Amino acid sequence: MSTDLKSVIGLEVHVQLKTKSKMFCRCLNDSSEHVPNVNICPVCLGHPGTLPIINQEALEKIIKIGLALNCKILPLTKFDRKNYFYPDLPKGYQISQYDLPLCENGYLYLKNGRRINIQRIHLEEDAGRLIHGQQNNSLVDFNRAGVPLMELVTNPDFQDGEEVREFARELQLILRYLGISDADMEIGEMRVEANISVQSIEAEFASGTKVEIKNLNSFKAAKEAIEYEITRQTRGIKNGEKIIQETRGWDGKKTVSHRIKEGSADYRYLPEPDLPCIKWDKSHISQIKSQLEELPSQKRKRFVSQYDLLAKQSEILAREITLGNYFEKVSSELENWLKIKKINKLQDVSPNKLLANYLISNLLGLLNGSSIKDKNFLITPENFGEFIALIIEKEIGSMVAKSILKEMFETGKDPSSIIEEKGLLQNYKKKQIEEKIKEIIKENKQAVKDYQKGKESAIQFLLGQLMQRTQGGIDPKVGEKIIKELLKRNVALKTNRQK
Secondary structure, three states, X not given: OOOOEEEEEEEEEEEEOXXXXXXXXXXXXXXXXXXXXXXXXXXXXXXOOOOXXXXXXXXXXXXXXHHHOOOEEOOEEOOEEEEOOOOOOOOOEEEEOOOOOOEXXXXXXXXXXOEEEEEEEEEEEOOOEEEEOOOOOEEEEOXXXXXXXXXXXXXXXXXXXXXXXHHHHHHHHHHHHOOOOOOOHHHXXXXXXXXXXXXXXXXXXXXOOOEEEXXXXXXXXXXXXXXXXHHHHHHHHHOOOOOOOEEEEEOOOOEEEEEEOOOHHXXXXXXXXXXXXXXXXXXXXXXXXHOOOOOHHHHHHHHHHHHOXXXXXXXHHHHOHHHHHHHHHHHHHHHHHHHHOOOOOOOOOOHHHHHHHHHXXXXXXXXXXXXXXXXXXXXXXXHHHHHHHHHHOOOOXXXXXXXXXXXXXXXXXXXXXXXXXXXXXXXXXXXXXXXXXXXHHHHOHHHHHHHHOOOOHHHHHHHHHHHHHOOXXXXXXXXXXXHHXXXXXXXXXXXXXXX
């Protein structure tokens, strides 16, 4: 981008709420339903003479996310009719909120410390779903029509696509922590729309022509579409072209024009005559606030301070919610096992760091996309705690540990049983290790000469030989230390003999 131009980006994020029923009727709210047009009734189909009834659970979920995002909760709110016609909007209008949303003036901080201001969060009903066929026909599924839909609108505070991706990821995580929505972008439970303009870097306020990119259904798509659109508008401005206000889509490679962008006047908002205004008292808001669960940012800090984890480990365990919960259960069991085994002084290892490392580096790979919550996951926190304790106690080495963990994952057996069945427990004493190293030194004279010439890589070769002979049954650090001791001792002996 030219040094005299900058991008200004704001977001509109739509999220389907996780409620039992739809927004204004008692039809089931089930995003997993694949049979079209089964969760429908005269109300969500907009039949004449039907009247909507407000879903209180949906209202309280919006208040909850508003509080989590530092919003002001308006004491008085109402619903409005947003008039426009689409084939998947049965009534010909959408019940939404215009001038009195539920929440406004919130914020969320990015990792770089920049504050993204949230203009408003309001509640509305979702439209149905169009399915375009291969024979120039379109079908409509109304299962989604009337589902409670949160809309969050930010200020134009983003500078690039990466900031948008980070914000959307964190918002999704907060929604999941609070149980407000699964926010699965692949099935449309969370949809991101970006408003982008490119303008003079000296402009104090957003003054460029705004272009909206609709229905971005992944974090990757959001980042790439925004970056493409910034480049497209920048190129156009430099070439003297006029950027028009419009709605565009993303086809995976480029943004494509859909229609001229409507303004709020085009929707002819009017108060919804069939629904009353809603007043919130402070005690009700306080009650909802007391139900707020720990947020991702709070968990990251707690994992570092309470469990002595690295920031990167904390980040992964906070993002992988079920894994993070499992980590805390295993940590408690590990503490018990260390007491049982009377392991008090740990100078070279942090138990929880080691535990987090095995969960992230090894267990996630074994899970291969499945979840700890799945009924097929067989490793109990107690068994995983014992497994880590055995590693700390140096009863098993890293190579053996991986094979034991795989067996635990496949069978659900405790580590001690697996070790006994397969004869994996080595527990080599120092004298035994020394004997094996002497044999290796005797058989690999060239590696010894290389080490004496200053080639440190020879140590790794000898260590590899040792790990093979002990089936990974010793701590590599211990093995390396003893190898160096013996090699130095040999050099000293030779020197004395020469004298």
